[in-house]
Amino acid sequence: MITVAEVIVDVAAYPVDRPFDYLVAPEMAAIIEVGSRVKVPFGPRNVLGFVVAIKDNTDISMNKIKPVAQLLDIEPVLTHEMLELAKWLKQETICYEIDALQAMLPSALRAKYEKIATLQTEIEFLPPALQEVFRTSHKINVKVFEKNNLLNELKQALNDKHISIENIVKQKGKVKEIRKVEILDDSIKLSEIVDGISNRAKKQKQLVLWMQNHQGEIMDPNVIYKEAGVSPQVLQAVVELGAASFIQQEVYRDPFTKEVKRTNFLNLTDEQDIALNKITAAINEKRPETFLLHGVTGSGKTEIYLQTIAKVLAEGKEAIVLVPEISLTPQITERFRSRFGELVAVMHSGLSVGEKYDEWRKVHEGKVKVVVGARSAIFAPFENVGVIILDEEHESTYKQEDSPRYHARDVAIWRSQYHHCPVILGSATPSLESFARAKKNVYTLISLKERALKQSLPTVEIVDMREELKKGNRSMFSMDLAESIQTRLDRQEQIVLFLNRRGYSSFVLCRDCGTVLQCENCDISLTYHRSNEKCKCHYCGYEIHVPKTCPQCQSDHIRFFGTGTQKVEEEIAKLFPQARVLRMDVDTTKTKGSHEQILEAFGEGQADILLGTQMIAKGLDYPNITLVGVLSADTSLHLPDFRAAEKTFQLLTQVSGRAGRHNKPGEVFIQTYTPEHYAIELSKAQNYEPFYEREMHMRHQAGYPPYYYLALIQVSHEDVLMAADYAGKAVDWLRSQLSSNISIIGPTASGISRLQNRYRYQCLIKYKIEPELIPTLMQLIKIYRSDWIKKGILLTVDLDPTMI
DNA sequence: AGCACGCCGACT
DNA sequence: GTCGGCGTGCTC
Numbered sequence: 001m002i003t004v005a006e007v008i009v010d011v012a013a014y015p016v017d018r019p020f021d022y023l024v025a026p027e028m029a030a031i032i033e034v035g036s037r038v039k040v041p042f043g044p045r046n047v048l049g050f051v052v053a054i055k056d057n058t059d060i061s062m063n064k065i066k067p068v069a070q071l072l073d074i075e076p077v078l079t080h081e082m083l084e085l086a087k088w089l090k091q092e093t094i095c096y097e098i099d100a101l102q103a104m105l106p107s108a109l110r111a112k113y114e115k116i117a118t119l120q121t122e123i124e125f126l127p128p129a130l131q132e133v134f135r136t137s138h139k140i141n142v143k144v145f146e147k148n149n150l151l152n153e154l155k156q157a158l159n160d161k162h163i164s165i166e167n168i169v170k171q172k173g174k175v176k177e178i179r180k181v182e183i184l185d186d187s188i189k190l191s192e193i194v195d196g197i198s199n200r201a202k203k204q205k206q207l208v209l210w211m212q213n214h215q216g217e218i219m220d221p222n223v224i225y226k227e228a229g230v231s232p233q234v235l236q237a238v239v240e241l242g243a244a245s246f247i248q249q250e251v252y253r254d255p256f257t258k259e260v261k262r263t264n265f266l267n268l269t270d271e272q273d274i275a276l277n278k279i280t281a282a283i284n285e286k287r288p289e290t291f292l293l294h295g296v297t298g299s300g301k302t303e304i305y306l307q308t309i310a311k312v313l314a315e316g317k318e319a320i321v322l323v324p325e326i327s328l329t330p331q332i333t334e335r336f337r338s339r340f341g342e343l344v345a346v347m348h349s350g351l352s353v354g355e356k357y358d359e360w361r362k363v364h365e366g367k368v369k370v371v372v373g374a375r376s377a378i379f380a381p382f383e384n385v386g387v388i389i390l391d392e393e394h395e396s397t398y399k400q401e402d403s404p405r406y407h408a409r410d411v412a413i414w415r416s417q418y419h420h421c422p423v424i425l426g427s428a429t430p431s432l433e434s435f436a437r438a439k440k441n442v443y444t445l446i447s448l449k450e451r452a453l454k455q456s457l458p459t460v461e462i463v464d465m466r467e468e469l470k471k472g473n474r475s476m477f478s479m480d481l482a483e484s485i486q487t488r489l490d491r492q493e494q495i496v497l498f499l500n501r502r503g504y505s506s507f508v509l510c511r512d513c514g515t516v517l518q519c520e521n522c523d524i525s526l527t528y529h530r531s532n533e534k535c536k537c538h539y540c541g542y543e544i545h546v547p548k549t550c551p552q553c554q555s556d557h558i559r560f561f562g563t564g565t566q567k568v569e570e571e572i573a574k575l576f577p578q579a580r581v582l583r584m585d586v587d588t589t590k591t592k593g594s595h596e597q598i599l600e601a602f603g604e605g606q607a608d609i610l611l612g613t614q615m616i617a618k619g620l621d622y623p624n625i626t627l628v629g630v631l632s633a634d635t636s637l638h639l640p641d642f643r644a645a646e647k648t649f650q651l652l653t654q655v656s657g658r659a660g661r662h663n664k665p666g667e668v669f670i671q672t673y674t675p676e677h678y679a680i681e682l683s684k685a686q687n688y689e690p691f692y693e694r695e696m697h698m699r700h701q702a703g704y705p706p707y708y709y710l711a712l713i714q715v716s717h718e719d720v721l722m723a724a725d726y727a728g729k730a731v732d733w734l735r736s737q738l739s740s741n742i743s744i745i746g747p748t749a750s751g752i753s754r755l756q757n758r759y760r761y762q763c764l765i766k767y768k769i770e771p772e773l774i775p776t777l778m779q780l781i782k783i784y785r786s787d788w789i790k791k792g793i794l795l796t797v798d799l800d801p802t803m804i
Numbered sequence: 805a806g807c808a809c810g811c812c813g814a815c816t
Numbered sequence: 817g818t819c820g821g822c823g824t825g826c827t828c
Contacts (some may be wrong), residue, residue, distance in 0.1 A: 004828095006828095007828080009827085009828090011805055011806075012805065013805045013806085014805095015805095015825095015826080015827080016805080016826095018825065019828090020827075020828040021828045022828060023828090039828085041827095042806095042827055042828080043806075043807065043808085043826070043827040044806085044807055044808065045806075045807075047806095058828080060828050061828095064828060065828055066828060446820085450822085478818090790823090
């Protein structure tokens with residue numbers, strides 16, 4: 001009898017994107033499990049891999065098959081569900097299986113590959129340059145030689161067998177352990193020890209006597225020093241006597257900064273109650289039903305989530321809650337933690353690698369029952385999921401932009417079918433796709449039309465900035481908005497000013513020749529950062545110091561345009577010198593926790609005006625905010641994206657929802673140069689359905705989702721002609737393969753036509769139901785991988801792209 | 805993707 | 817004669 005493991009290896013390449021068979025040594029056979037990570041020899045090196053199946057036979061000949069080198073997990077890190085899900089993702093998004101598997105785990109569990117050179121002979125045999133390096137240690141990372149340009153010497157030394165090189169595979173993250181003291185649980189022994197201590201060792205005696213009252217306890221050494229009144233040396237001595245021992249205890253890193261108070265259920269409105277009943281019915285009947293919870297801002301969606309989760313927990317099941325990254329503020333997570341306490345794990349990008357790993361371990365080890373997290377939390381390894389919630393389901397952050405290009409909504413629905421549990425998609429402004437599905441009864445629509453505390457929605461004024469210009473007002477504030485700001489300042493109420501960031505980003509311009517500083521690698525202008533006087537490319541990271549003279553004409557008339565928010569801040573200071581302003585944008589939220597600090601300061605009333613970008617549109621819920629101003633609603637409207645109108649409407653509705661959420665009524669001003677555009681006009685009434693109807697009509701005419709599906713193909717190369725040529729080849733081939741009901745648009749240059757020194761072309765495919773499409777695209781990828789890739793072409797396929 | 809193998813040009 | 821360039825092909 002032999003044991004054979006099928007392993008997916010950690011090599012993202014087409015020819016090896018399949019399981020490889022490995023022998024399992026008899027002593028490993030009893031503990032190896034499907035879903036465990038292993039170290040396996042692959043070609044000339046060792047790599048990490050995932051066991052996807054275990055069997056007792058193989059088609060591989062015995063002289064070819066190799067054994068598993070090491071089992072890395074005692075407990076498997078992936079469930080059967082996750083392995084199934086990975087196969088589905090591979091099909092659905094056309095990605096490598098290994099990418100899908102890695103996406104489900106915290107990065108701490110990924111492999112770290114290191115090459116270590118070890119000295120094999122006397123150091124004198126080596127050339128002097130190498131001697132110098134090996135003097136510090138006989139084991140040196142090969143990277144050190146790369147840095148010092150000593151690779152050739154190293155190779156020579158390897159040939160002469162003076163050194164050896166080994167590839168080692170390590171895990172990135174570690175389990176954190178702390179030192180604790182375990183006190184002996186044996187009163188007789190302890191008494192004996194006390195008796196045996198000489199009278200001169202008073203402190204030791206004192207400590208052991210104290211320990212007799214804490215038998216068997218595991219304690220922090222610092223607590224012992226304090227409570228028993230002894231020093232570390234005394235404890236050390238007592239440990240040597242055998243009265244206690246040091247142990248390493250695994251702990252979770254604690255990402256929470258402060259304690260939260262427990263809260264109880266709020267009373268539900270009739271609407272909320274009906275919604276909750278519908279959802280709990282699905283839970284009880286184990287129906288994998290998808291609910292679209294469409295509720296106006298402030299209608300109390302979160303309370304419905306909380307009570308649904310309580311119900312799920314009572315059934316002994318678990319809950320997954322997804323929130324867009326940007327709104328994963330303590331305000332939101334605290335609501336969950338205050339209701340469910342220690343049963344909640346939080347996962348978002350603000351955590352360190354170690355913290356993420358620990359939050360994941362809490363789920364894996366069954367220590368928590370609820371996960372609140374960003375997109376990747378959809379892979380939380382629960383085994384008995386009772387409900388999956390996507391808050392703000394329309395948010396584009398739920399779509400991953402690189403491989404595996406999955407949409408968290410699709411994964412949620414897949415998992416709900418696996419676990420026979422409902423999914424709740426919540427939003428005040430659902431995506432057109434979801435609302436359309438709800439109308440077709442694919443999803444169950446639940447509407448909340450009233451705010452939970454019966455507050456009226458804020459009144460919305462649309463201000464035509466063209467009129468302001470005619471009146472000679474060239475400031476960023478219309479007369480009406482300026483007046484309202486003054487009123488709030490007088491009344492000591494709070495104001496939120498929102499700047500639609502795009503189109504306002506800062507840049508450096510020469511006033512003589514009009515040159516705008518461009519990135520060397522990308523077709524995009526550099527962003528000016530005042531904090532360190534640098535210009536940075538937000539796409540590739542290219543960075544230069546602000547030049548003193550124009551690189552084109554050597555003129556010194558260089559002008560910096562600060563970020564939009566900085567400019568607005570300056571203008572506020574001029575117009576309302578008494579106002580205290582908090583600014584929230586990429587510049588002020590760079591450091592960890594600054595995001596929270598700003599919000600907290602505002603919540604405590606330390607400022608009158610909160611000025612910010614996208615970031616402040618969500619989750620903000622303070623009773624004293626009575627005025628919201630959108631300085632320029634247009635910027636997102638004119639983006640070359642078929643969802644521009646939808647995004648603008650969503651943003652305006654979200655922002656407006658920040659005002660008057662409690663007992664003081666709210667007022668909203670939306671400034672625009674195109675007040676007649678339906679996305680702006682209809683946001684005044686804050687009524688979703690008229691907008692939906694209007695936008696659906698547009699999508700129908702233009703042939704966009706939800707009427708058609710999309711696929712985006714991108715081709716890039718360092719050379720423009722090559723990129724264009726091969727994009728053309730791809731399109732020609734697709735046209736020859738696909739039926740005529742599929743429209744293929746392109747190839748055209750991408751929005752950012754050059755990125756990281758690569759020219760990019762793209763082609764958009766619009767289709768209805770086309771079972772042949774995915775196989776055809778896979779065929780295209782095959783052609784690309786067998787031939788084009790060698791020419792330096794890069795081709796990617798995104799099914800269901802969000803950005804075009 | 806890596807890495808070894810293998811076959812041709814410029815050096816001691 | 818040898819080092820080292822990168823085309824080709826394989827990885828249980």
